[in-house]
Each structure stands twice: as structure tokens, then as C-alpha cells.
Amino acid sequence: MGYSRQREMLLSVLKDTKSHPTANAIYEEMRKRDPKVSLGTVYRNLALLTESGIILRIDTEHDSVHYDGFTHPHYHFVCNGCGEVSDLSINPIGIEAEVEKETGGSVAGHTLVFYGKCKKCK
Amino acid sequence: MGYSRQREMLLSVLKDTKSHPTANAIYEEMRKRDPKVSLGTVYRNLALLTESGIILRIDTEHDSVHYDGFTHPHYHFVCNGCGEVSDLSINPIGIEAEVEKETGGSVAGHTLVFYGKCKKCK
DNA sequence: ATTGTTGCAAATATTTTGCATTGTG
DNA sequence: CACAATGCAAAATATTTGCAACAAT
Numbered sequence: 001m002g003y004s005r006q007r008e009m010l011l012s013v014l015k016d017t018k019s020h021p022t023a024n025a026i027y028e029e030m031r032k033r034d035p036k037v038s039l040g041t042v043y044r045n046l047a048l049l050t051e052s053g054i055i056l057r058i059d060t061e062h063d064s065v066h067y068d069g070f071t072h073p074h075y076h077f078v079c080n081g082c083g084e085v086s087d088l089s090i091n092p093i094g095i096e097a098e099v100e101k102e103t104g105g106s107v108a109g110h111t112l113v114f115y116g117k118c119k120k121c122k
Numbered sequence: 123m124g125y126s127r128q129r130e131m132l133l134s135v136l137k138d139t140k141s142h143p144t145a146n147a148i149y150e151e152m153r154k155r156d157p158k159v160s161l162g163t164v165y166r167n168l169a170l171l172t173e174s175g176i177i178l179r180i181d182t183e184h185d186s187v188h189y190d191g192f193t194h195p196h197y198h199f200v201c202n203g204c205g206e207v208s209d210l211s212i213n214p215i216g217i218e219a220e221v222e223k224e225t226g227g228s229v230a231g232h233t234l235v236f237y238g239k240c241k242k243c244k
Numbered sequence: 245a246t247t248g249t250t251g252c253a254a255a256t257a258t259t260t261t262g263c264a265t266t267g268t269g
Numbered sequence: 270c271a272c273a274a275t276g277c278a279a280a281a282t283a284t285t286t287g288c289a290a291c292a293a294t
Binding site: 057059060061077079080086088089090093095096098099100102103104105106107108109110111112113114115116117118119121122 | 179181182183199201202208210211212215217218220221222224225226227228229230231232233234235236237238239240241243244
């Protein structure tokens with residue numbers, strides 16, 4: 001994976017926000033800086049960066065996939081009202097070894113998502 | 123939500139398997155019993171049953187949404203190799219109160235998904 | 245020069261919806 | 270009968286991909 005201006009731009013968009021944007025929201029933001037970027041490029045780079053562990057994808061029960069530029073291990077809270085995705089600072093749980101024992105496989109990571117109503121929507 | 127033959131069939135398909143099928147897999151299975159069922163009906167019933175908490179939806183980083191007829195609280199393991207989704211019997215974590223304190227909102231539930239390689243794909 | 249990446253547009257895949265019809269209470 | 274649910278097909282959404290042109294090393 002070499003360098004590319006668009007990939008840099010995508011990363012910078014993602015690092016500059018706490019809003020966990022969707023592919024389309026990232027696309028819209030990138031278009032403000034360069035109206036020529038294409039949605040295909042956004043998806044291709046999101047896939048590349050996710051596979052390399054440089055960014056994180058967040059799958060929720062609501063809309064399409066959200067992305068997170070903050071890779072330090074952490075969890076998420078999703079509001080069932082407004083759909084907002086926010087970071088949590090609770091400590092990572094340490095039960096992967098237990099899961100490996102139960103499954104007989106190997107665990108590479110896990111995602112933990114809490115659902116509910118945020119302060120505003122409660 | 124009244125009774126319907128198709129909804130019963132869907133539930134029975136889901137109760138009879140541990141495979142956490144996708145909407146389409148459920149549709150195919152139902153077609154074997156009644157070739158007339160439509161995919162729209164499957165999706166409508168999956169939405170209804172999920173909202174009522176009668177079944178569970180599982181969002182993974184791989185393919186489309188999986189469903190689970192087993193509602194007793196539990197977590198999942200997804201194989202990055204074959205895509206198989208399996209149940210875990212580890213104990214539910216009790217940190218929703220902590221999340222409520224941090225967010226100032228209310229928590230209704232959470233999902234915890236482990237990723238890795240299963241015994242076969244390892 | 246070679247290889248990776250892009251923009252564009254078309255193709256897939258997934259999910260939702262309108263509507264006339266049928267099933268359930 | 271009244272209302273809910275269905276089948277079908279079309280629409281809306283989301284994502285992936287082929288390919289010729291362009292950018293990076």
C-alpha cells in the first residue's frame with residue numbers, strides 16, 4: 001500500500017472528527033476539499049485501512065457502517081434515538097483467552113457496542 | 123402483531139438451527155416448505171420479531187445481517203475465515219451502569235462479538 | 245517504466261416499500 | 270367486516286468492480 005493524496009485526505013478527515021462518520025459522510029467531507037474524489041475511492045480506501053488496522057469499522061443495528069480513526073482499544077455507545085455513535089472510556093474487558101478456550105480457535109479482537117438513549121434523547 | 127403462518131414458519135426455521143442464518147438463507151429455507159413465500163415478508167417479519175425482542179440480530183464486519191432465535195443473553199464468535207457465527211456461553215458482563223454514568227443516557231442492551239479463526243480455519 | 249490508485253459508470257447486493265389481494269380474529 | 274399480513278415487483282440504499290487515465294516511486 002503506497003501513498004495517495006486521497007488516502008491521506010480520508011485519514012485526516014477521520015482524525016479530525018469524533019463523529020464516527022459513514023462512508024457517505026466521509027465522501028461528502030472529502031468533496032468539500034476536492035470535488036473530484038469518487039465514492040469508489042472512499043470505499044476502496046476504507047477497506048484497505050480497515051484491513052491494516054489503521055482505522056476501525058463500527059457495525060451497528062441501525063444505518064450503514066460507521067468508521068473511527070481512533071484505534072486505541074475502546075468501545076461504543078449508539079443512541080437508538082438520534083443514531084449518534086460515541087466513544088466510551090470504560091476499560092477493555094479481558095476475556096479473549098476464555099473465548100479461545102471455549103471455541104478452540106484463536107481470537108484476534110472483539111467489538112462491544114451498547115445501545116440505548118443518549119442524554120439528549122432520553 | 124397477530125398470528126401468521128409465515129411468521130410461525132420463520133420462527134421455527136430459526137429455532138431449529140444454530141447456524142445464525144442471514145435473511146436470504148432463511149428465505150431459502152422457508153421456500154423449501156412453501157415456494158410462495160416472498161423475501162419482503164421475510165424482511166418484514168425479521169424487523170417485527172427483532173423489535174419485539176423475540177429474535178436477535180447480529181451485525182458483523184463481514185456479510186449481511188445474521189439472525190438468532192435464541193434470546194437468552196449471550197455473545198458471539200465470528201470466524202474471519204469461513205464466516206461462521208457461533209454462540210458463546212461466557213457470562214454476560216455487567217457494566218451497563220458504568221456506561222450510563224459515563225454517557226448520562228440510558229442503556230437498553232449491548233452486543234459483544236469476538237473475531238478470529240475458528241478451530242477448523244485456524 | 246512499472247505498479248498502484250483514481251474517477252467514472254455500471255453492476256451487485258441488500259433492504260424497503262406501494263399496492264392489490266388474501267388471511268385472521 | 271375490519272385490520273393485519275402477504276406476494277409481487279419496483280424502488281431505494283449500500284457497496285463492489287471493470288477499465289482506461291493518472292499519479293507515485
